[in-house]
Amino acid sequence: MTELDTEVLVVGSGAGGATTAVTLAEGGRDVVVLEEGPWIAPDRAEAFSLEEMALQYRHHGSSAALGNPPVAYAEGRCVGGSTEVNSGLWHRIPGELAERWRHEYDIDGFEPETLDRYAGLVEGWQSVSPLPGEAPASSAALADGADRLGWRAVEFPRVYRYPQGGRAEKQTMTRTLLPRAVGAGARVQPDSRVHRLLRRNGRVTGAIVRRRRPDGTTEQLTVRADHVVVCGGAVHTPALLQRSGLRRGIGGGLKMHPTIKLVARFPQAVDHDDVPPHRITEFSPDIAIGGSASRRGHIALALADGGADATPADWEQMFVYYAAIRSDAGGRVIAVPGAATPLVSYRITDADLSRLARGLVQLGRALLEAGATELHPSVRGGTVARTPGDLARWWDEIDRSTANLMTVHLTSSVRMGQAPGRTGADSWGRVHGVTGLRVNDASLVPDAPGVNPQAAIMTIAARNADHLLDELRS
Amino acid sequence: MTARPGAASTAVVTGAGGWLGRNLVRALAGEDRERIRCLVQTPAEATLLEIVSPAIDPVVGDVRDPAAVTELFEGMAGTTVFHAAAVIHPDTKVRQLFDVNVGGTGHVLDGARRAGAGRFLHLSSNSPFGANPTPDHRFTEDSPFSPHLSYGASKLEAETLVRRAHERGDVEAVILRPPWFYGPHQPERQTTWLRTVRRGRFPLVGNGTNRRSMVFTGNLVHGLLCAEVAEAAPGRAYWIADPEPYAMADVLATVRAAFEAEGLPVSGGQPRLPRLAGVVAEQVDRAVQSAGRYVQAVHVLGELKDTIACDVSRARAEIGYDPPTTLLDGMRESIRWCRSRGLSL
Numbered sequence: 001m002t003e004l005d006t007e008v009l010v011v012g013s014g015a016g017g018a019t020t021a022v023t024l025a026e027g028g029r030d031v032v033v034l035e036e037g038p039w040i041a042p043d044r045a046e047a048f049s050l051e052e053m054a055l056q057y058r059h060h061g062s063s064a065a066l067g068n069p070p071v072a073y074a075e076g077r078c079v080g081g082s083t084e085v086n087s088g089l090w091h092r093i094p095g096e097l098a099e100r101w102r103h104e105y106d107i108d109g110f111e112p113e114t115l116d117r118y119a120g121l122v123e124g125w126q127s128v129s130p131l132p133g134e135a136p137a138s139s140a141a142l143a144d145g146a147d148r149l150g151w152r153a154v155e156f157p158r159v160y161r162y163p164q165g166g167r168a169e170k171q172t173m174t175r176t177l178l179p180r181a182v183g184a185g186a187r188v189q190p191d192s193r194v195h196r197l198l199r200r201n202g203r204v205t206g207a208i209v210r211r212r213r214p215d216g217t218t219e220q221l222t223v224r225a226d227h228v229v230v231c232g233g234a235v236h237t238p239a240l241l242q243r244s245g246l247r248r249g250i251g252g253g254l255k256m257h258p259t260i261k262l263v264a265r266f267p268q269a270v271d272h273d274d275v276p277p278h279r280i281t282e283f284s285p286d287i288a289i290g291g292s293a294s295r296r297g298h299i300a301l302a303l304a305d306g307g308a309d310a311t312p313a314d315w316e317q318m319f320v321y322y323a324a325i326r327s328d329a330g331g332r333v334i335a336v337p338g339a340a341t342p343l344v345s346y347r348i349t350d351a352d353l354s355r356l357a358r359g360l361v362q363l364g365r366a367l368l369e370a371g372a373t374e375l376h377p378s379v380r381g382g383t384v385a386r387t388p389g390d391l392a393r394w395w396d397e398i399d400r401s402t403a404n405l406m407t408v409h410l411t412s413s414v415r416m417g418q419a420p421g422r423t424g425a426d427s428w429g430r431v432h433g434v435t436g437l438r439v440n441d442a443s444l445v446p447d448a449p450g451v452n453p454q455a456a457i458m459t460i461a462a463r464n465a466d467h468l469l470d471e472l473r474s
Numbered sequence: 475m476t477a478r479p480g481a482a483s484t485a486v487v488t489g490a491g492g493w494l495g496r497n498l499v500r501a502l503a504g505e506d507r508e509r510i511r512c513l514v515q516t517p518a519e520a521t522l523l524e525i526v527s528p529a530i531d532p533v534v535g536d537v538r539d540p541a542a543v544t545e546l547f548e549g550m551a552g553t554t555v556f557h558a559a560a561v562i563h564p565d566t567k568v569r570q571l572f573d574v575n576v577g578g579t580g581h582v583l584d585g586a587r588r589a590g591a592g593r594f595l596h597l598s599s600n601s602p603f604g605a606n607p608t609p610d611h612r613f614t615e616d617s618p619f620s621p622h623l624s625y626g627a628s629k630l631e632a633e634t635l636v637r638r639a640h641e642r643g644d645v646e647a648v649i650l651r652p653p654w655f656y657g658p659h660q661p662e663r664q665t666t667w668l669r670t671v672r673r674g675r676f677p678l679v680g681n682g683t684n685r686r687s688m689v690f691t692g693n694l695v696h697g698l699l700c701a702e703v704a705e706a707a708p709g710r711a712y713w714i715a716d717p718e719p720y721a722m723a724d725v726l727a728t729v730r731a732a733f734e735a736e737g738l739p740v741s742g743g744q745p746r747l748p749r750l751a752g753v754v755a756e757q758v759d760r761a762v763q764s765a766g767r768y769v770q771a772v773h774v775l776g777e778l779k780d781t782i783a784c785d786v787s788r789a790r791a792e793i794g795y796d797p798p799t800t801l802l803d804g805m806r807e808s809i810r811w812c813r814s815r816g817l818s819l
Binding site for chain 2 (some may be wrong): 150354355
C-alpha cells in the first residue's frame with residue numbers, strides 16, 4: 001500500500017479545490033490535490049459538445065435527483081471540475097443576498113467589503129471579460145426580445161480570454177489556477193477517489209484513496225495530512241463526510257436552480273458554437289432566463305423531452321433556451337453504503353412549478369418578439385407555441401408528470417455559519433465537531449444564489465483558504 | 475358624481491367579475507370615468523358588467539395569458555390599475571394559487587409598466603401575516619410576515635413582486651390588505667355561510683372570544699379610492715378593514731340580528747366545537763396542501779379558531795380612510811342583495 005504525506009490535502013480540483021490549492025501552495029504550504037476524474041487536455045473535446053459531456057461529466061452528464069418530478073443534474077468529473085464544462089458566466093454574489101445569509105446563518109467575516117475584495121482578487125486571476133465583438137444571433141435574440149418588451153437584459157462577462165487574432169479561451173481551472181498551484185509546488189493527482197477520511201481522537205488525519213493506474217488497475221493509497229479540505233461539490237462533499245461518519249448538518253438542505261428548457265426555431269440558421277452571454281434579468285432574482293449549449297445533440301435531446309423522436313433537417317435554425325428559478329424547496333444527499341454514488345433527492349414545491357411555468361412563458365414571449373417562429377417546450381405533450389396567445393396553455397401543461405427539469409447548479413449541502421443546527425461548518429468552512437477538516441466548495445454557499453454560482457464559490461473559497469493560510473502561519 | 479381630484483380619468487380592473495371587482499366597477503362607473511377596462515373570465519361576466527355603464531369595456535381572458543393582459547392595457551396610458559384578480563379557494567389544486575396570484579400579478583405589473591399606467595393598487599390579504607399571537611394583538615403594517623399555508627405564501631410572493639416593481643420605478647404601487655369580506659355580489663360560498671348562520675348551524679370553534687377583522691366591500695372600495703389619490707400612499711401598504719375587529723361570537727350574533735331586522739326569522743341555537751377541532755383541521759389542511767390538494771371546508775375550519783385582527787390607524791392617518799358602513803348595516807345590505815337576486819337564504 002502506497003503512503004503519501006502532506007501538510008494540506010485538498011479533495012477535488014474544481015472551482016473550490018483549485019482556489020484552495022493555489023492560495024495555500026503560493027503561500028508556501030505543502031499541498032496535495034486529489035481528483036476523482038481524469039486529466040483531459042483543455043482543448044481535447046469540442047466546447048459544449050456531447051463528446052465533452054461524455055468525457056468530462058459524471059455519468060456522462062446524466063445524474064438525477066429523485067423526486068416528483070425528478071431533476072436531472074450535471075456536474076463535471078475531471079481535473080478542473082465543472083469549470084471545464086460550464087458556460088463561464090460570471091456574476092458576483094448579489095449584495096442583498098449576501099447580507100441576508102450573513103444574518104440568517106450568523107456568518108463571521110462576511111461583510112460586503114470583504115466579499116468585494118475577494119471577488120476582485122479572483123476576477124483578476126480569471127480574466128473576467130465581456131465578449132470583444134457583437135454577440136452571436138442566439139444571444140442577440142434574448143437581448144432583442146427583451147428590448148422589444150422593455151425588459152432588462154444584461155450581457156454577462158465570462159471567464160474568457162480573447163487573444164488577439166487567436167481563439168477564445170475559457171479560463172478553466174486547468175488553464176489558470178491549477179498550473180499556478182503546480183508551479184508553486186502542489187502535487188495534483190487525477191483518477192484518485194477518496195473513499196473515506198481517516199479520523200483519530202476527533203481529528204481528521206488523512207484519507208483512504210483508491211487510485212486508478214493508467215493501465216486500468218487500481219491501488220489503495222493512504223494520504224496523511226495535517227489538514228484536509230474537501231471540495232468535491234455539493235453532492236460528493238457531503239457524501240464523503242457521511243461515509244467518514246460525519247452526519248450532523250451534512251447533506252440536508254441541498255439547494256439548486258431547477259431549470260426548464262425549450263427549443264426555439266428561427267427563420268434562419270443561427271450559431272451553435274457557444275453559450276449565449278446574454279441573460280434576461282427582468283424577473284431576477286426569482287427567475288433567470290438564458291441560452292444553453294445547443295449543438296445538434298443538445299437540440300435532439302431537448303426536442304425528445306417534449307416527445308419528438310427525430311432531429312429535424314433544419315436543426316441549424318434551432319437553439320435551446322432555459323428558465324431557471326430560485327426554489328423554495330430543499331433536498332438531501334445520502335451516502336449509500338457500498339455504492340459509489342449517493343442518493344440525491346429534491347422536493348419541488350407547487351410554488352416552484354408555478355415559477356418554472358412563469359419563467360417558460362416569459363422566455364416564450366421574448367423569443368416570439370425576437371422572431372422565433374416555433375417554441376417546443378421540454379414538457380411532455382406541451383403545446384408548440386407560435387403566437388403569444390399559445391403560451392398561456394403551458395401553465396396547465398407543466399405539471400409534475402410532464403415537466404422535464406434539470407439543473408447544473410447544486411449548493412448548500414454543508415452550509416456555513418455560526419448558527420447552530422442550521423449549518424454543517426463554521427464561518428470559515430471548518431466542519432463542526434471535528435478538527436483538521438474543512439469544506440471549501442459550493443456546499444458551503446447557504447442558498448442557491450439565483451445566478452451562476454462560480455463567482456460565489458471562488459470568492460468564498462479564496463476567503464476561506466486565506467483563513468486557513470493565516471492559521472498555518474501562526 | 476364627477477371624478478375626485480387626483481383620480482385618473484380611466485381605470486383598469488382585473489378580477490372585475492369577482493366579489494370585490496363587481497362592487498368596485500359599479501363605484502367607478504358612478505364617478506364619470508371615461509373608460510373602465512375590465513379583465514373578466516367569461517363572456518357572461520362581460521355582459522353583466524357592460525349593462526352597468528357604457529364606460530365599461532370588458533376584455534375576456536385569463537390573467538395568466540400575456541396576450542390577454544397586453545390587450546387589457548392597450549391605449550391605457552395614465553390609467554389607475556386596480557389589481558383584484560386572485561384565487562382564494564382553488565378548485566382542487568394548490569398550484570392555481572401560485573399561477574394566478576403570483577404569475578398573474580407578474581403579468582399585470584408588466585402590462586401596467588409597458589402601458590405607462592399611473593398608480594397601481596394591489597389587493598393583498600391578511601394571509602401573509604398568519605394569525606395574531608394573542609386575542610388582544612393587532613397586526614400593524616410593520617408586523618413580521620408569517621404566511622399561512624399556500625394562499626399566504628402566494629399572496630406574500632405577489633406582494634414581493636409589487637414592492638420590487640415599485641422600488642425599481644416600474645410602477646407607482648400601493649398595497650392594500652383587506653381581511654375577510656362581506657357585502658353584495660358575494661359568491662355562492664358566502665350565501666351558504668349566511669344561510670348556515672341563520673339556521674343556527676354554523677359552529678363557534680372554541681369560546682368565541684377570538685377576534686376577526688372583516689371588511690364590508692363598500693368600505694374596501696372607499697379605501698381603494700382613497701389610496702388612488704393620497705399623496706403619502708405610493709410605496710406603502712395599508713390594512714383596510716372595518717374600524718375594529720369583532721369577537722367571533724359577535725359576528726354570528728350580528729348576522730342573526732341582521733336577518734331579524736330584515737324580517738327573516740332565525741332558528742336553531744349556537745353549536746360549538748372544541749378549539750381542538752380547529753387545531754386538527756389545520757393539521758389536516760397542512761398535510762393535504764403539501765400534497766398539492768385543497769379542501770375548502772377543512773381550510774376554513776382550521777382558521778375559525780384563530781384571531782386574525784388588524785389595526786387600520788395608518789390608513790386613517792395617511793390616506794383618509796374612514797369606513798362608513800357598520801357590520802349590521804353591511805350584513806343587512808348583503809341579505810337584501812341576496813333576496814333581490816332570488817337567492818335562497
